[in-house]
Each structure stands twice: as structure tokens, then as C-alpha cells.
Amino acid sequence: MKPASLYSKLFVLILGLLLASSVATLAAVITATDANIKQQARTRLEVGASVLQTLLANRAQQLLESARVLTADFGFKRAVALKDVATIHSVLENHGARINADVVTLLDTNGALIASTMDTNLSGARAQAFNEKLGSARHDGQQIALQLGDKAYQLVVVDVRAPAPIARAIIGFEMDQSFAKALKDMTQLDISFTSGSQGRTVVSTLPDYDTSSNQAFHYEHLNTTLGDNSSMNAVLSVSLAEETARFQTLRVRILIISATVLLGSLVTLLALLHGFTRPIQRLVAGARRISGGDYSHLIAESATGGAEILQLAKSFNQMQSAVAERERKIVYQAHHDQLTGLVNRSKLALDLAAMISASQSGEAIAVVSLYLQRLKVIGNALGADIGEALLIRCAERCQALFPSPAVIGRSGDTEFTLLVPLSHGESIESVTAKIQSAWAESIPLNELDFVIPTTVGVATYPEHGATIEPLLRRSAIALNQAVDKGQNKRIYQHGDDQQHAKKIRLINDLKNAVQQEQLTLHYQPKIRLDEQRVSEAEALVRWRHPQLGFIPPDQFISLAEQSGLMPALSRWVLRRGIADASAWQAGGHDAGVAINLSAYDLMHDDLPAYVSELLAEYNYPHDKLILEVTESAMLEDPDKAIQVLNRFHEQNISLAIDDYGTGYSSLGQLKQLPVDELKIDMCFIRKLAGSTNDQIIVQSTIQMAHNIGLKVVAEGVEDADSWRLLEQWGCDKLQGFYISKPAGADEFVAWLSRYQFPTRMIPGESANEDGIEPASLPGRKQRTG
């Protein structure tokens, strides 16, 4: 689950607090106003009760005074003293009217009824009940409230004195609706008069007042007694609805204020949170942009989000520039060669892609692979510093020749790739010519002048490819072809890459061929003229590819050298050759075996030990083995080669110089070598009989070789005339189709068994059957690098 954002967390928290405080405030206000309403009602009731009691007491006092005046009237007294009921009754009515009394009742001093205005027919039970009600009205000056019939009265008791008390007058005033209304006007409270313990209402200002009804809930009531020991009560009522209404405005206002405050707080909160989280979101967006590798914008360093956010934004921007700077360095390092400062292969590809996409009009681009020959050899010989310094000079030379927009990249140890737009008068020819003329000049370094031969391979866009991959590949192929063929420049030809692909395939298959016995050795005999016998046979390796068929030895041996398979191949040939030779020796044939070594074999000094082990293993005589090396194989590192050759020589193994005459070595140089034989290249021998030039060369070579103590082998003897000439000139050994074509081991042994040295020269039958070409020697063309 996604964690809640800071924004929503803060929002919920603060909103909750606001709501809680608002609700608490409202609750407090409502509770307080409720209590206040009740309190106010009660206060009003209590004040009202007090006022009411005062009013009633004042009224009672007034009534009492009136009653006293009335009973003090002499006529009244006299009438009472007469005890004539009819008279008394009329006096009561007459005098009562004077003071607006509603009831005047006269009792004797023992409390017995004398007369009353209330009911002239008062008698029996009714009189009894009336009496009982008046039972408490015993004292002069007493005031009581009573319900008489269905009316309420305020009564005052006054003694009639003549001058001693002779009777007791009870003078009553009705407490009617208008009285209650008057009281209500004065107290501002509703008033009800109730009677008895049941609280039965007699008079009320409340409409349909009934204490048992629900109305009671809407009113607050207060009971107060009426008069002394009275059975009646006054109930004061205040309408809570009215009280509440007074507070209702307040409550509504507070509600509105709370809602307004809440809303305002909410808006402020949102703005605040927005202001708080917005800068953070900006930082987050900025951080995402930076992590996405976009360093083009700075995060706004505004102070709106506070000092911390500002600090953070500044830090982010510093980090962004630092990251951008580091990334720029890393990208530079990833794209450039540290030694020369040239772009590397991957950047080169990017630049080529950029140039291609920029060249919408189909403007041609030359992709030039430049191989710097001998640079590695120089580095090995004179030290890495020299090699590197020369490399840097070469890079500078390239940059000077082809300034931007051309791109120069280092695509290998001693290989540059140049991307040169062919516009502004440039052409493939001008480019290659510039390179060759520039490198024709020597490079002065440390008081020495270095000549660095170059080889160039060229592919062009769009002719040789529309995308970077084929262009770079085909440029490299062109260079390889040039190197293979010993050319100093080659422009890619269509089909070159198929050859290249085949070559790659053959390299792969060759690895398996050594193990899977696809290789075989064929043997071509050499005969020794002076002894008229087969002295030895040269082992020639053959590869019959399962799909491609016969693969020419010069082709796959060159591949083996380039792909590092040469040691394995050489070892296989040595083992096979010695094994076969030891087999035919065991069969009674004393012919030796001659095996070719490559330049690679001469560069490594572990081979003499291996050969020694092999000879021991097969118990094969050392002097029966001849190792043949070409003169060019020794050129790469002559000292090392001589060292290795000496090791063989010490083992009493004979050594032969192969293909003599094609290289540049002089006999004087050969004299330094521990070799025993010289094999004159077959190009001088094949047409010897018809070429006087060849005859001069061969004859003099034989003569000079003999002079320095070397035996001479003539290779490529194809006719009897050549044989005769060579025999005349004292050549030691002959090899060629005229004697025998190379043959498999079994076939060779069979040939050996039936071979008779000719007593006279017989023109040889053509040995060129089975489509087998005259054997050519491997390892003739060496790539130095």
C-alpha cells in the first residue's frame, strides 16, 4: 500500500483538531446556554415569586385596612350586635360593596357562622364544609387564600370589636383572571392559582394550563404559597421556549461563527499545506528530473517554503551540477580513449550515426580504417613509452589532416578509424592519398626518426552500408583484406564480407577440425641425388571440410595464425608426422620426415622441448627430422628465432630454410643461422628448363650455398630437363611432381616400397590426379600484428 502523503496526514490531523475544537465549543455553548436558560428561568421565577409575595402581601394589607375600616363602622357594629340575621346580611352586602369585597362572612367569636354574602342558603353540609375550610381563619389580621366553589379568594380575617371582639368578619376578594393578568403584567410571568395537594388549577394565565400535560416540559415552574397556612399555591411559569428563543439567536450566531471559523481555517489550512507541500513537490519533481538525467533546469530557489526548503533546493541544485559534472566526465571517459584523447569505438559508432542522420542529402561519408604497422613491434623493442608517444603523434597527425567535422577514433591498439565527410572536394582517393603522403614522412622522436607504414581500408556511406554496423564492419574487412593481401590500401568490394564471413566460419571450424581428425597429412618425398634414394618426405597438412570440401592450406594456415590456433596445429602436425615416420621406419624404410614450422613457432621457446619429448616418445632418431622455416618467419624477431633454432640445432635436428629467394635475406645473413639446408622456391624451378634467368639464379644459388656449407633442395621439379640441369649443377635433393605428388601416409609408404631410382631420365607422368594441386607451402604470408 502506498504510504499516505505528508499532505494528507497533516490535513487529516489538523482538520480533526479543528473539528474537535469546534464541536467542543458548540457543545460547551449549548450546555452553557441550556444551563443559563434554566438558571435565568429560575432566577426570573424566584424574583417573580418574591415580587408576587410582596404584591399579595401589599394587597392583603390594603384589604386588611379596608376590612378594619369597614368593621370599625359603628353602624356595622351595631347591626352585628343586634344579631338580626337579615339586617346583618344586608349590612354585609352594603358595607362589603364599599370596599369592593366579593365575599363578606361573619362568624361569632366561637367561629360559628352568623351570616355570609356568599350563599344565603348556606346550611347543613355545605355550611359545615365552608366552616371547615375557614377553620384556620381564627385570628384577627390573618390572611389566607381559599378556593370557595370554583373560585379562588384572598381572604382577610378581622375581629368586630364593640369594643371587645363580638364577631369575626372574613372579607374575601376573588383572585380572578383579571387579577392573575394584572399580576402577570407586573411579574412578567404566567401565574396559576392551584388548590389542594393535587394542585388543581383554579385560575391561570396560561392557555389550557394543565400541569399534567406535556406543556409542563416547555415551562419552568415555581410553587409559592398564598398567604399563611393556605391550602392554595401560586404557580409561576416561565416559558422555556421564550427563554430559548432569546438564546437561539446567540446559538445560531455561534454556529455561524464556528462554521465560518472552521471554513476559514480549512481554507487557510489548505493554503498552508499547499504552501508547505508545494515546494516539497517541486523538490520531488526536480529530484525525479535529475534522476532521469535531465540537468537542464535549476530548481527554483524561492523562500516561500521556508529556510529549510530553500536550503534543500540549493543543495539539490549543487548536487545537480555536481552530478552533471561527474556524469560529463564519466561520459567523456566512456567515449574517449584516455591516451590519445580520440573517441573510442562506441562513441565512434554514435558519431557515425549522427553524421548519417545529418547527411539527409545522401552526402557520402568515408569510413577509413587506418592500421599503423610495426607500432607494436617498436613498442616491444623500445619500450611502451615510445609506442604510446608515437601513437599520440599519429593521432595528432590524423586530427591535423582531417579537422572537424571529420571524426577520428581509436578503434584498436594500433588502429584508428576516420569518419570523413566526402564533400568540399574530398574523395576516397584524396583521403587515402593524404594519409599515405603524410605517413610517408618519418616521425621524429627522441632524436630518432620512425617510419610507420600504414594500411588503409575504406568503406563509404551510403554505397557500402546505410547504417553504422555494416559500415564499420566493412571498413575493417577492407583493412583486413589489405593486410592479408599485403596491400597498403583497399576499398571495400562487394563480396568481401562474404569471404570474411567464410573466414570467420573456417576459424571456428578449424578448432574442431584439429580434434575431429578432419586434418590429414600428405607426404611428398625428397630424393637425394648422390645416394640415389628417398632421403625424407615433407609433411603437408590437408583439411577436408565436411561441408566446404578441400580447403587450401595457405588459406587455413593463415587463419590458424590469425586466430591463435597455430600452436595446436603445429603440435598436431609434429605428432602426426613423427608418428607416421616412425611407423614407416619400423616398416623398413629409412626415409626421414620434414615438418614446417610457422613464424609463431619461432617466437615461442616451448616448442623445442615438445619436439624433444615427441622424439623420445616415438624413439625416433633426431637426425631423421628436418624442420623447415621460411626466411620471412624469422624477420619478425630474428634474435628470438635464432635462439629457438639453436635449441633445435643442439638436439641434432636438421633445419631447412624454406622458400628461399622470395624474401629479402642474403646468404650472408643465412650464414649466421644454424641451418643445414636451403630450399630454393619452386617459382625458380618449375620452368627452369625454359628460363635462362632462372637457370642463372639457381645455378649461382647452389654454388654459393655450397660455399657456405649448406645443402640445397630444389622444390617444384616437374620435368626431366630440370632434373638433369639440377643434377649437373650439384643440387643435393630434389622434390616435385616429377618424382611424386604429395600422398596420404599409406599411399606414400606403398609408393616408397615400389620406388626405383631411375637409372636414366624418363619424362615423368603427370601426377596431377584427384584434383590435387601442387603442394604449396604454408605460412608464406605473415601478418605482423
Place this chain on the structure above:
Amino acid sequence: MRRSQFVQYFIAGLALPLSGLVFGVEFLVTDESGAPLENAVVELVAAPRSQPDTTPAVMDQVNRQFVPHVLAIQQGRQVEFPNSDNVRHHVYSFSPAKTFEIKMYKGIPGAPTSFDVPGVVALGCNIHDRMIGYIYVAESAQFALSGSDGRVSLPAGNHEVRVWHPAQQSPQRAQTVSFSGEQSAAPIAITVNIRPQP
């Protein structure tokens, strides 16, 4: 006041010879709390009758008061109501024993008033409500008023007396009290229930 004292002593002087003959009886009149009551009338019931005094008794009005407050007379005696104040009085009584009126007069009214029915006559003034006085009309001739010490002395004889006091519960009726005839040095105690004062 002097005159009323004089009347008292006079009456007491009449009684003394009788008590000297047959040993007098002494009464002590108190209220419920034992406080001596002044102006209590004690009358021997069924005492030998005699002719009332022919000279009228006097109920004076001094300083808007009846003086004496209580006047005890024998049945059939006359009473004069002189007005010693310089304002007019209107003396009246609605008591059953004697109902009369002497309207608005000054000085000595024309004729004394006779009280022929025994009982209590409450006197008032129609002009001055505060003025109140009592005339006790005794049936017999043997009666006396208590002094401020509440003591009353009467000649020995009957063992029954009527007792009345203006503040008693039933102001109209005297109560009858019986007692043993044995001789005793201590006065005979009589308790009168007093009306609560309003």
C-alpha cells in the same frame, strides 16, 4: 384613680367586718404561667343578697381611657360616666347585660345609668376605638377585684366563686370555681386562661 382606690378600699372595708366574723378567704389569681393577674373579679356564688348601694358608681374617662379599667358593681346599682377629658366621648355598650349609648357629651351626663342584669358589660367609645372598659355586674354582694399582686380577700362562706378577667378566653362569661372549705393559711389559687394577645 384616687377615687377608684377609694372605692376599693371602701368595699374592702365593708367586707372586713364580715371576714372578721367568720374568718376571711384569700385567693390568688394567676394566668397559666403563674403570673398574678390584676383586675380579676372574684364573686362568691349564692352569697346573701343585700340592697345595692344607692350612690352611683363612677366610670370616669381620663386621657381617652376608662378609669377604672374594670368596675365591679352589685346588680341594680347605677353608674355615672363623667367625661374628664376636654374632648367629647360617645360611650356605648352592645353587651347583652346592658345595651346603652351616651352620645357625644362633655362633663357629667344628665342621669346615671342603672345596671340591673348581672353580667359583663363591655364599654367602648364610638369616637375612640382604643378606649375599652368593663363593668362587672355581680349577682351577689360578695365580690372583689384583685390587686396587682393577684390577691383577693373575701369573707369565708360558700365554697364556690365566679371568676372573671377581661383578658380571659371567653370574655362574656365568668367561670365558676369550687374549692374545699377547709381552713388554710395559703391563698386559694385560681388560674385564668388568658386570650392570646393579637
